[in-house]
Amino acid sequence: MPLYSAEALILRTYKLAEADRIVVFLTRDRGKKRGVARGARRSRSRFTGALEPLTRVNVSYFEKETRELVSLDYAEPLRSPLAATDPEALGYVGYFAELLDEAAQDADPNERLFRLGGAVLEALAAGSPVVPLARYFEFWLLRLLGVYPPWRVCVTCGASLAANGACLVKPHEGFACCHCSRRDRADLSPGALAYLRSLAELSPEGLAAVPMPPAAGREIAAVHRALISAHFEREPRANRVLRELGA
Numbered sequence: 620m621p622l623y624s625a626e627a628l629i630l631r632t633y634k635l636a637e638a639d640r641i642v643v644f645l646t647r648d649r650g651k652k653r654g655v656a657r658g659a660r661r662s663r664s665r666f667t668g669a670l671e672p673l674t675r676v677n678v679s680y681f682e683k684e685t686r687e688l689v690s691l692d693y694a695e696p697l698r699s700p701l702a703a704t705d706p707e708a709l710g711y712v713g714y715f716a717e718l719l720d721e722a723a724q725d726a727d728p729n730e731r732l733f734r735l736g737g738a739v740l741e742a743l744a745a746g747s748p749v750v751p752l753a754r755y756f757e758f759w760l761l762r763l764l765g766v767y768p769p770w771r772v773c774v775t776c777g778a779s780l781a782a783n784g785a786c787l788v789k790p791h792e793g794f795a796c797c798h799c800s801r802r803d804r805a806d807l808s809p810g811a812l813a814y815l816r817s818l819a820e821l822s823p824e825g826l827a828a829v830p831m832p833p834a835a836g837r838e839i840a841a842v843h844r845a846l847i848s849a850h851f852e853r854e855p856r857a858n859r860v861l862r863e864l865g866a
């Protein structure tokens with residue numbers, strides 16, 4: 620059975636039998652994998668501290684072509700989301716991991732998705748404010764999935780949206796000006812569109828230096844929620860957790 624070594628992000632785990640765990644992880648080079656970590660639920664296990672969602676690890680695993688599940692040999696943590704000390708940030712960890720899991724296809728390499736998850740993890744660990752980071756993550760995740768609608772010009776008349784705001788007509792159709800969509804109020808105000816430009820142009824570290832106006836943040840969050848629910852055909856499970864945290 621061939622043995623593979625890779626850098627990976629842990630996406631989620633669940634219990635298997637008495638002492639084991641199934642681990643879903645995103646490798647940098649070979650896409651999403653599912654594997655068995657034998658003995659992972661024992662108090663002294665070689666996987667201790669390595670299997671929290673969003674942990675970046677070095678893994679090695681055995682893979683048999685005919686089997687869906689690989690067998691984890693070891694996982695060594697390189698960066699843990701638990702390095703973030705802000706309780707609000709920790710509340711978002713499950714949300715980021717869940718969306719990565721939803722977006723990643725089995726055994727379909729997607730290095731850009733891996734890099735997005737890694738960048739968000741680094742920013743969390745460095746103490747970047749988590750709410751702007753969540754908007755950044757959603758923006759780029761939807762872009763990588765190819766489902767972020769054009770937001771700079773009206774989908775109907777082609778006018779620039781920057782001055783008067785943008786209305787989300789239907790998630791799959793894109794943004795229109797208020798005139799074309801016959802609405803009094805834009806879903807994204809000019810302030811929200813300006814912040815969206817920062818999300819598109821800056822790195823997570825650069826973003827930490829640009830204050831997010833609270834109203835703009837709320838507008839972008841609502842639009843992203845609509846786009847995510849439309850694409851995945853359901854609301855992320857972690858949204859409920861975030862609501863309970865008051866996010």
Ligand SMILES: [Zn+2]
Pocket residue numbers: 773774775776777778795796797798799800
């Ligand atoms: Zn228009």
